[in-house]
Amino acid sequence: MKALIHNAQISTQDGDYSWMIIENGIIQNLGHGTLPDIENRVDMRQRLILPGLHDSHIHVYSLGRMSTRLHLHGTGSIVEMLYKLKEFREENPDQEWIIGHGWDQDLMEDGRYPSKHDLDTISPDLPVLLYRACNHIGVVNSKALEIMGITTNTPDPQGGQIDHFEDGDVTGVLREAGLSLVAPHISHLDDALRLEYYRRGVQICVEKGLTAVHTNDGQAWEYYKKLADNDELPLRVFLTHKYSDLDKGVPPVNESHGLLTAKRVKLFSDGSLGAETAALRENYDGSDQKGLLIDQPEILATKIARIHQMGYQLEVHAIGDYAAEVVMDGFQKAGITAADRAIITHCQILARDLVDRMVQNGYIANIQPPFVPTDARWAEKRLGGGERLDYAYAWKTLINAGVIAAGGSDAPIEDADPFWGLYCALFHPDPMGETWKEHERLSWEEALRIYTENGAFAVGEERHLGKLKEGYKADFVVVNPALLDNFELLKEKPLHQVWVDGKLRHTSE
Ligand SMILES: [Zn+2]
Known part of the structure; x- marks a missing residue:
């Protein structure tokens, strides 16, 4: 099925266009001016088209529940x-x-x-x-x-x-x-409703404006597969298994089924900053505690090596600077290289040497811009001032150093709305809506990249996803063009349509 998407504002790295031809789920061509002779036309009424948006760290099951x-x-x-x-x-x-x-x-x-x-x-x-x-x-x-x-x-x-x-x-x-x-x-309530939670979860995600989720759910493959078979997967699902799944048989690795793919396994290295369980190099401010590692470094390294040897991509939760260090030690010990695209999720507190190490080894930062307004309130209290705070929620510092950062919401912890995520990346707001750490604000291009190209990079799909380009998959969102002149509009439901694999999956007009 061939379609002409026209009368649109399509801005890409290679130039601005007003139409594109999609066929069999692929962008065939982009252009401006005279329309090609194609019967099946979709008039976008001058709206803005953005590449498909990824949430690189989310929990669809819990969101649905x-x-x-x-x-x-x-x-x-x-x-x-x-x-x-x-x-x-x-x-x-x-x-x-x-x-x-x-x-x-x-x-x-x-x-x-x-x-x-x-x-x-x-x-x-x-x-x-x-x-x-x-x-x-x-x-x-x-x-x-x-x-x-x-x-x-x-x-x-x-x-x-x-x-x-x-x-x-x-x-x-x-x-x-x-x-x-x-x-x-x-617990029996969950057993009866499990498939329904996944069904609702993916539906919520597409309605928020996502075209792809990198979701961390336990023993989820069969449920997503069922949804895919029933034509109930409206967006791409990149499933990240839980570590405990490895002891319940070998879950799929690099296996695809329609819009569903499984690649990664996720581990935890520490807790959270709010509960003072994030593992820090130095004591929490005004405390004699440094937080906690979930596993001793040798045990974490063994788990990392096991996952790597089984052929999965690694994703490890690390909030504190000490946790990040121990995770990177584990990656190095396991012989993980840049080609393996290991991911460190959250990266809330780092340090100069840790950022440098991430760049040198090609570790991907999986960051959650919506944590900023939630955490800003007490992050300074937990961390104190000084250099440690300079590397806290330091998205711009990371990106300037050359780290590839992918964006996510950790929903249902935060709202899955990617436009709220873009807003938080652009403004780095505190809970009152004032900017916290002005120099950590991202530009529009940088913010968009973490939710598009870099999300695609994190799942190794950067040659198929994340851009509006000839030969790429036709995953895109249609939004209010006025937001480019006023980013405050990101908070006011700018979404009109969501297209995944060349099909209209959601419309909110
Ligand atoms: Zn999470």
Whole structure:
């Protein structure tokens, strides 16, 4: 099927065009002026066409699962929380359990935790579990406590806590391992809905404007394959296996099935900056702690070598500077070279020598611009001033040094919207919307490159994806052209259409 996309603004590194011919999923030709004689025409009404956008680090399964749950982020009071719960219950009459996420008592005017009594007023008969924003604390209602068999006399589990009122009665608040008491009662819900989570997850991604996701999900190949077979994959899925998958048989490596490909395995080396579990070279500011490595360096190196020997591409989560160093030691020990395109994900705190080492060895930085407005609030507090802060969230510094950086959202941690990602890369904003570290702002060209060409590079597809060019796959997005004169429009849904493999997959007009 041949089609002429015309009356468009197509700006490429090789020049500006107004039309392109696509056939069998490939861009055949670009031009301007007189239109070629093709019957099947699509008028773009002067809109801007950008190359297809990649999210280089996302969790599609969790994103899909979140979409089936109650959202409580930003809730200002317990009354508001109960109102949302009531509404959700009415809109979702078939739920066996009501599960929600995102409340934060610091943001609620009541100055206390919600309790089972609050939840019972809305749901006396159906179990409810509402996670705090951190996911380390949750509150349940009386029905849930009854199902879980928790009474006044239930002892706290190892590493967890069941909160009590002064009179000894349980409040419904469960902390840390206390929350794992719920798991046996809700895990069957996930089993029944697994395929649905993937289906919703990919749909959310394409509706946000993505044409490709590099997604990290456990034991996911068969689910994505099923979606591909049912023609329910609207975008390219590059699946990154979890390390634990290697012990459950050999998951596909460099295998493709329609728009689905599996290449990588992901490892963790440390935790997070917010929880002070990111592994640093020097102590956290005002603390005698340096954070934690998940595995000792030798064990991490063994895991890296195993993955590499099995033929997978490496992706390792490293937030702290010490973690990044240990990961690079592991890459070197395993004999990984630039040709292997090993990826370090997050790269939040680096140092001059680490950046140089990344450039020398061709390690790819997988960065999350939307973390900036979330983390800026406390990054300085955790890190203190000085040189360490110079290499924190230092996207421009990385790129100027010659590191290839690919962009992602880590959704559902952050919003999967790539236009929000582009905005954060351009403005490097703090939570109030003011620029934090002006010199780390990227230009439009640089920001776009991390979501297009560099995303394609991270999956070894830079000769087929990431550019609007003859012979490349016809993956592109159609957006409001006014955004080039006013980047604030990136925050205001500039998306009109998403095309993947030469087919229109989503339209929002
Ligand atoms: Zn992640």
